[in-house]
Amino acid sequence: MIASDLLTLTEAGLYCPAGDFHVDPWRPVPRAVITHAHSDHARQGSERYLTSHDGRHVLATRMVPDAVIDTLEYGESIDLNGVRVSLHPAGHILGSSQVRIEHRGRVCVASGDYKVDRDATCAPFELLRCHSFITESTFGLPVYRWPPQQEVMAAVNEWWLGNREAGRASVIFAYSLGKAQRLIAGLDPQIGPIYCHGAVERVNRDYRETGVSLPATAYASSRSARDYAGAMVVAPPSANGSPWLRRFGNCSTAFASGWMAIRGTRRRRAVDRGFVLSDHVDWPGLTGTVRESGAEQVFVTHGFTAACARWFGDQGLDAHVLPTRFEGEQDDRAEDAEQEPDAQEPDS
Ligand SMILES: [Zn+2]
């Protein structure tokens, strides 16, 4: 049991017995509270979903068409069988939430995936005070520290400009939900046109419908005999090395990910450039957040769980590993393998 019986682990995942709801369940359940729409957090088949208002469009796209999705504004609370539940910005992707659960004076926060750096495509992370905090640890090792986003985007734009001057297309691989839109928001559209893989363009539409402003993008169709020299192309990692890439002719490739902080990862990716851009907290962000939450009890999930829990234990916290069925964005295949590279793309 976690946090004075507030949360426990069942076959379907994290469960609040008093409130009778699951958070990011692995299997279909009667009521699922969803932190965000990435596939390792939002599974199809539950009877009802509860997510943030900002997260409705992106979640609906990934659910079956008749899925029942209730929403809450950030900070708004509801009563589920005497348990007070509210959603607060996690700063990870559009609509991502921390779930604050309060019962008989005890507060538990399940943060989902989160990051504390600001970006233009989602509401900024909100620090919550709590007794128990459930943190991810995707990049929960001291080696992971992110350069400022502005610096990274300046380097991306410079790379693009250099490729344009050399008559090449720039193809950048990034998760289709979240990372791609964050990249696009930071691109300088003065340099040239921006084209997107169908999986990315679909999510762009959800972002725009939710009110996020992005530079103009167009679908990189196979049917038009367009010259892509000088253009920027944004595609999911699964498109790397696929026949889909041939239409761009002479091109330079790059990958945008927190994993690019490690040189060997860059080599394994077989891309020309790596840009360190993550939608997850880095080590200073993670440890700072746990400290400032005031939590005396911390549960570590998704990523470097054992090392991270041990570190918090050494700091005097009551720290535990919370097992998960998913490795999440540790390996991009989990997120983007479902996106068919070509056959099912919309044509526009
Ligand atoms: Zn995520």
Ligand SMILES: [Zn+2]
């Ligand atoms: Zn995740």
